[in-house]
Amino acid sequence: MRSPAPAGTLGLWRRRLLPPLLLLLVRAEVLRCTQLTFELPDSAKQCFHEEVDQGVKFTLGYQVISGGHYDVDCFIEDPHGKTIYKETKKQYDSFFHQTDIKGIYKFCFSNEFSTFSHKIVFFDLLIGDEPPILPEMGNRVTALTQMESACVTIHEALKTVIDSQTHYRLREAQDRNRADDLNERVSYWSVGETVILFVVSISQVVLLKSFFTEKRPTSRGVSS
Amino acid sequence: MAGVWARRLQAAMWHQALLLRLWLALASVEGLYFHIGETEKRCFIEEIPEETMVIGNDRTQAWNKQTETFLPSTSGPEMHVEVKDPVGKVMLSRRCDSEGQFTFTSHAPGDHQICLYSNSTRMIIFAEGKGRVHLDVQAGEHTNNYPEIAAKDKLTELQLRTRQLLHQVEQIGKEQNYQVYCEECLHMTSESANQRVLW
Numbered sequence: 575m576r577s578p579a580p581a582g583t584l585g586l587w588r589r590r591l592l593p594p595l596l597l598l599l600v601r602a603e604v605l606r607c608t609q610l611t612f613e614l615p616d617s618a619k620q621c622f623h624e625e626v627d628q629g630v631k632f633t634l635g636y637q638v639i640s641g642g643h644y645d646v647d648c649f650i651e652d653p654h655g656k657t658i659y660k661e662t663k664k665q666y667d668s669f670f671h672q673t674d675i676k677g678i679y680k681f682c683f684s685n686e687f688s689t690f691s692h693k694i695v696f697f698d699l700l701i702g703d704e705p706p707i708l709p710e711m712g713n714r715v716t717a718l719t720q721m722e723s724a725c726v727t728i729h730e731a732l733k734t735v736i737d738s739q740t741h742y743r744l745r746e747a748q749d750r751n752r753a754d755d756l757n758e759r760v761s762y763w764s765v766g767e768t769v770i771l772f773v774v775s776i777s778q779v780v781l782l783k784s785f786f787t788e789k790r791p792t793s794r795g796v797s798s
Numbered sequence: 799m800a801g802v803w804a805r806r807l808q809a810a811m812w813h814q815a816l817l818l819r820l821w822l823a824l825a826s827v828e829g830l831y832f833h834i835g836e837t838e839k840r841c842f843i844e845e846i847p848e849e850t851m852v853i854g855n856d857r858t859q860a861w862n863k864q865t866e867t868f869l870p871s872t873s874g875p876e877m878h879v880e881v882k883d884p885v886g887k888v889m890l891s892r893r894c895d896s897e898g899q900f901t902f903t904s905h906a907p908g909d910h911q912i913c914l915y916s917n918s919t920r921m922i923i924f925a926e927g928k929g930r931v932h933l934d935v936q937a938g939e940h941t942n943n944y945p946e947i948a949a950k951d952k953l954t955e956l957q958l959r960t961r962q963l964l965h966q967v968e969q970i971g972k973e974q975n976y977q978v979y980c981e982e983c984l985h986m987t988s989e990s991a992n993q994r995v996l997w
Contacts, residue, residue, distance in 0.1 A: 608830045608934060611843040624830045694843065699830065707944050707958055725959040732966040736939075739973045746977065747845065750984045757991040764994050 606701040609740075611639065614646065614685045614693045621682040624701065628676040632701040634659075636683070637666035637744050640751035642691030647684040653677025663687070696744055831859075831932040839915040844937060847976035848907045850969075852937045854879070856914060857898040859930040868930055877914050877931065884908030907976045939969040 606624075614620055626632060638644045645663040652658050652675060659669045673679070685693050718726065834840055844852060856877050859868040879900045881890040889910070890902050904910060914931065942965055948958045 606829055607940070610830075610933075610935065611845065613841060613843070620832070622830050622832050707962060708948060708955060721956060722959065725956065725963065728963055729959070729966070732963065732970065735970055736966065736973075739970065739977075743845065743973065743977065743980075746980055746984070750980065750987070753984055753987040753991065757987050757994070760991050760994045764997075 605704045606699075608699045609696070611694060611696040614641075614683055614695050616688050616690050616692060617686050619682060619684040619686060621680050622697075622699075623678050623680050624699070625678050626673050626676070626701055628673055630702055631670065631672045632679075632699065633668060633670045634681060634697065634699050635666075635668040636695060636697040637748075639694045639696055639744060639747050641685075641693035642688050644693075644748065646693055646695055647687065649682050649684075651680040651682070653679065698740075829932055829934050831930050834914075834916070834929045834931050836916065836929065839913050840931070841911055841913040842933075842935065844910045844912060844935065845908065846904050846910060846937050847972040848904055850938050850972060851901065851903045851941050852910070852912075852935065853941045854900045854912065854936075855898055855932075855934040856894060856900075857932045858916065859932070877916055880913045880915075882911040882913075884910065907979055938972070939965045 610622075612620065634650065636646070636648060638646050643663075644665050647662045648659070648664065648667070649657055649661070650659040650669065650671075652673075654675070654677075658671060661667055681697070681699065683695050683697070685691075832840070846852065856879070858877055877894050877898070879890065879892065879894055880888060881900075881902050883889050883904070884906055889905075890900065892900075894900050902910075912935065914933070916929065942962070944958055944962060947953065947961065953961065
């Protein structure tokens with residue numbers, strides 16, 4: 575015969591197993607963080623779609639890393655097709671919005687104004703709030719201990735550090751691409767200058783030679 | 799007696815971790831998606847430091863011409879994924895597994911290119927250019943599944959938080975080392991341009 579379970583352990587078991595089952599049924603809101611870098615060809619448009627519930631906050635941040643004048647058009651449409659954000663020829667920007675309607679939101683980037691430069695665009699889409707590290711921590715009723723609240727503070731500060739690092743990494747990539755472009759242009763210019771220098775000097779020599787060659791019969795009398 | 803209940807509690811935590819993983823897998827399928835043509839190849843760039851794990855999830859949704867809707871993700875054709883390292887060497891080139899997941903660890907720092915394309919001969923799938931690809935790519939610290947780690951290593955909440963902080967700090971350190979490497983490249987390029995202008 576089985577001995578009865580200690581009441582505290584059984585309650586703990588129910589508390590640990592029930593929330594994820596409920597979450598499966600209810601499909602609670604979860605943080606979705608997507609960071610992608612893609613190449614946008616000239617005269618092209620690329621769109622990304624995401625289904626978002628009503629009343630959810632989302633943030634879209636984007637930055638052009640390389641190509642042309644480092645600018646791109648961006649627009650966001652809600653499920654009814656209404657444009658909620660539209661910017662043209664922006665190098666980087668961030669847009670925060672709280673949704674009014676549930677449905678599929680469209681995030682588009684366009685390089686249609688450019689005829690020959692490919693752009694590389696980085697975007698970061700953050701939807702919802704960060705969930706607790708373990709599901710049952712969301713049902714907590716007691717206050718956090720000092721250690722736990724210190725850990726939470728450090729976690730938030732480190733998230734800020736990581737975001738800041740990402741921002742500076744992108745800026746550095748942008749500067750590196752500009753430096754590479756500059757280096758390439760300088761090397762083409764210097765090769766071109768060298769070629770022109772040789773062509774001009776050779777043609778000058780040939781031209782001078784041609785003067786003396788033509789005037790040879792008459793110049794013998796003059797020079798001697 | 800207490801041991802029996804402790805084992806049952808541990809089993810419950812394992813189940814919870816598995817359920818959460820299943821739920822997260824389903825939730826990620828509903829994430830960001832884009833349209834892709836039949837023979838189109840879509841490439842994404844991940845700028846990552848060395849020894850960083852990257853996990854990607856991609857699922858396709860087939861277009862049902864009769865009902866004019868997209869079918870559930872499990873019925874779509876499998877995508878091929880090709881990953882190239884910063885020097886252009888192919889690191890990974892295979893079909894995604896049944897869960898639509900692919901994983902790789904970078905050996906060199908820099909831009910890794912992840913390309914997706916479909917080799918499907920089922921022409922109707924991408925007819926009228928209507929192929930939906932759900933994609934989610936996570937790198938570094940975001941690849942850690944904390945409920946699973948807690949269940950496997952039997953950690954308390956505080957220990958798990960500390961483990962998370964350790965992972966975050968490790969990622970920051972790797973990114974900083976990568977920045978040192980990038981800055982060196984930039985310095986050499988600038989010096990080279992300067993020399994050319996000078997001469």
